[in-house]
Amino acid sequence: METHSLEITGLTKKIGKKTILDNVDLKIKKGMIVGLIGPNGAGKTTTFKCCSGLSSITSGDILVNGHSVKKDFESAVEKLSYSYGSENLYPFYDACENIRSLLPLKVITKEDIRNALSVVGLEKVMNAKIKTYSLGMKQRLSLAMAFLGKPDIILLDEPFNGVDPQGVVEFRSIIRKHRDDHGTTFVISSHNLGEISKVIDSYVFMNHGHIVKSSSGLDSGKKVFTLVLSETGCISEYLEQLGTDVVVKGNRVTFLLESSELNGILQKLASENVTVYDMATESSLEKEYIEILGGENIE
Amino acid sequence: MSKIAKLTKCEIIKMYSRGAVIGFICAAIVVLAMYSLYLKEYEPQFFNSSKMGNWRNYIEQEANYTISLLNDQSIGMTENVRIQYINESKVYDYLLRHNIPPIAEDTAASMVLKANNLFIYIIVCIIMISCFFITSEYSNKTLGRLVMSGASRWKILTSKYLAILFFAIVFMLIFAVFTVLCSWIVFGFDDFSTHYVYFDGVKVVERNVMVQMMLNFLYNTVSLVSISSLAVFVAVLTKSNLIGMSLCFAVSVFGSLFSSVFAGTDWLKYTLFANTDFSRFLNNEVAFDNYTPAMSLGVLGIHTIIFVVGAYTVFCKQDVVI
Numbered sequence: 001m002e003t004h005s006l007e008i009t010g011l012t013k014k015i016g017k018k019t020i021l022d023n024v025d026l027k028i029k030k031g032m033i034v035g036l037i038g039p040n041g042a043g044k045t046t047t048f049k050c051c052s053g054l055s056s057i058t059s060g061d062i063l064v065n066g067h068s069v070k071k072d073f074e075s076a077v078e079k080l081s082y083s084y085g086s087e088n089l090y091p092f093y094d095a096c097e098n099i100r101s102l103l104p105l106k107v108i109t110k111e112d113i114r115n116a117l118s119v120v121g122l123e124k125v126m127n128a129k130i131k132t133y134s135l136g137m138k139q140r141l142s143l144a145m146a147f148l149g150k151p152d153i154i155l156l157d158e159p160f161n162g163v164d165p166q167g168v169v170e171f172r173s174i175i176r177k178h179r180d181d182h183g184t185t186f187v188i189s190s191h192n193l194g195e196i197s198k199v200i201d202s203y204v205f206m207n208h209g210h211i212v213k214s215s216s217g218l219d220s221g222k223k224v225f226t227l228v229l230s231e232t233g234c235i236s237e238y239l240e241q242l243g244t245d246v247v248v249k250g251n252r253v254t255f256l257l258e259s260s261e262l263n264g265i266l267q268k269l270a271s272e273n274v275t276v277y278d279m280a281t282e283s284s285l286e287k288e289y290i291e292i293l294g295g296e297n298i299e
Numbered sequence: 300m301s302k303i304a305k306l307t308k309c310e311i312i313k314m315y316s317r318g319a320v321i322g323f324i325c326a327a328i329v330v331l332a333m334y335s336l337y338l339k340e341y342e343p344q345f346f347n348s349s350k351m352g353n354w355r356n357y358i359e360q361e362a363n364y365t366i367s368l369l370n371d372q373s374i375g376m377t378e379n380v381r382i383q384y385i386n387e388s389k390v391y392d393y394l395l396r397h398n399i400p401p402i403a404e405d406t407a408a409s410m411v412l413k414a415n416n417l418f419i420y421i422i423v424c425i426i427m428i429s430c431f432f433i434t435s436e437y438s439n440k441t442l443g444r445l446v447m448s449g450a451s452r453w454k455i456l457t458s459k460y461l462a463i464l465f466f467a468i469v470f471m472l473i474f475a476v477f478t479v480l481c482s483w484i485v486f487g488f489d490d491f492s493t494h495y496v497y498f499d500g501v502k503v504v505e506r507n508v509m510v511q512m513m514l515n516f517l518y519n520t521v522s523l524v525s526i527s528s529l530a531v532f533v534a535v536l537t538k539s540n541l542i543g544m545s546l547c548f549a550v551s552v553f554g555s556l557f558s559s560v561f562a563g564t565d566w567l568k569y570t571l572f573a574n575t576d577f578s579r580f581l582n583n584e585v586a587f588d589n590y591t592p593a594m595s596l597g598v599l600g601i602h603t604i605i606f607v608v609g610a611y612t613v614f615c616k617q618d619v620v621i
Contacts (some may be wrong), residue, residue, distance in 0.1 A: 015618075045621075052447045056618040074302075084621050088440040097316070101443040104309035105302060145444075227566045 003022045005153045005185035006031045010060035022209040035196045036189040038206035044189040048155045053084040065188040083149035088137030093129040106149030116144040135162035172199040197285040226254045226286045228278040302450045303379050323424045335485035344404040349571035362391035386498035393503040399438045403601030407489035408508040414478040415515045425578035429463045429530035430543035437538040443621045452615045518578040525599045535614050551575045571602045
């Protein structure tokens with residue numbers, strides 16, 4: 001029997017007459033890294049808030065590790081961690097004091113804190129006051145706090161905001177390693193589709209408070225390539241032979257492929273004396289985002 | 300340790316690690332020292348240690364003067380003032396009959412009794428700290444993290460409420476200890492064996508000075524619990540430090556003044572305004588006829604329950620803004 005870390009059933013959230021979430025159903029398997037994707041106002045943060053008890057639920061229920069957020073709140077959130085940005089720390093405390101004050105019920109040793117801060121690269125500034133931290137450093141501390149207390153499920157809301165490119169790469173590897181080592185389930189919302197696509201196993205598209213589409217798997221290594229060529233005949237046949245979907249419009253060829261396979265395509269084009277005038281790439285997730293949301297609210 | 304105990308411990312640590320809280324305690328000591336010096340140097344003293352040798356003479360003169368005022372029909376004395384003079388003469392009579400000297404105004408014993416006038420400082424501090432302690436969780440956006448800590452919201456608010464009450468009581472104790480120390484430093488050592496005699500509205504009461512001071516603090520604690528509850532409620536409701544503090548100050552500081560001005564209005568005694576200073580019952584300064592401590596305690600209790608229930612309802616039901 002499959003175990004689900006998170007089961008959302010018929011979740012509806014209304015504020016006044018406005019419906020923020022409308023009958024949302026979602027099941028997330030244990031140990032998965034799932035991307036929650038959608039434009040502003042889609043309901044991603046509200047979903048997270050309902051899961052963590054920060055927002056009340058109008059109807060429906062959420063089970064975290066089998067415990068109902070509505071009926072058994074304390075057990076439900078005991079092994080759940082929600083990181084919602086960087087501006088939720090005590091500015092006059094240092095990192096350790098923030099962790100102790102904001103996670104008062106977690107059993108955390110000094111060693112745990114040191115390790116968590118070391119993983120996110122904050123060990124050297126652990127005694128500095130938070131008001132001296134940059135946005136990226138606060139984001140790193142938030143991530144470290146999310147890992148403390150050995151949670152079974154971690155909700156990360158825009159974890160890459162304000163983080164430098166090197167940090168984003170580190171974040172991805174930290175998340176994957178944590179999942180691999182501890183079997184933790186991650187649900188990550190982000191507008192940075194390129195970055196999120198590199199870390200998630202599957203995704204859920206949300207818009208206007210609904211789940212628009214969810215996938216059980218993701219071709220995370222694949223990208224959508226668009227080439228503008230002097231001649232398209234030979235290459236489209238070649239790509240079809242590889243089993244790739246190809247769309248040809250005039251002298252423009254669009255296809256989905258592993259980045260590592262591109263070299264072979266370019267060599268084929270060179271051998272056929274086909275000139276490449278232009279080339280563009282996008283992640284498969286970005287393409288899907290645009291297709292599903294019809295280009296609305298692209299961020 | 301239960302979740303509430305763990306949360307309360309954490310809240311107390313948080314409270315005492317703030318510079319402002321330590322600042323309020325240090326300022327309280329300075330205020331006490333200055334008040335002691337003021338009483339010694341500038342406050343007019345009608346009966347001081349130099350008159351102690353013939354105190355009976357002094358009391359007899361005061362008693363005779365009071366009786367002459369009461370007998371003088373030409374003075375247009377109001378009923379309240381008349382009753383006050385009658386009560387005073389009962390105290391003088393008691394002192395003379397039991398051979399108890401009055402407390403000289405230039406002694407440490409007098410100072411510890413007058414320190415009750417500084418209770419307003421404690422009220423101001425508690426209001427500021429309570430409001431800030433609650434609203435800063437909203438302004439720092441840290442409330443969300445606390446809500447997710449694994450405890451129900453009512454437990455989180457209870458821990459904050461207990462931390463505030465704990466601080467209020469510790470603050471009062473520190474204040475009491477430093478009242479004694481300052482009085483000793485400024486007025487000289489006193490073993491506080493002196494007895495304080497006053498009319499409590501029904502009978503003349505004789506009590507040790509130290510016991511009277513402790514009772515003053517105990518009665519003030521009753522007011523403090525009510526004011527703290529109001530501060531927590533207003534802070535949770537408004538989430539604004541400024542509005543919360545202004546409202547609480549208005550009720551507690553101007554409340555006494557308001558109730559004195561409208562003392563004739565009987566229904567006013569059922570409002571919070573008229574009951575914020577519970578220690579009035581110790582000093583027979585009650586503004587309403589036939590108003591007993593039990594009645595005042597009941598009014599304060601009902602208000603406190605309303606504030607606490609209101610605070611819990613809002614805190615537990617409202618969505619947390621992040």
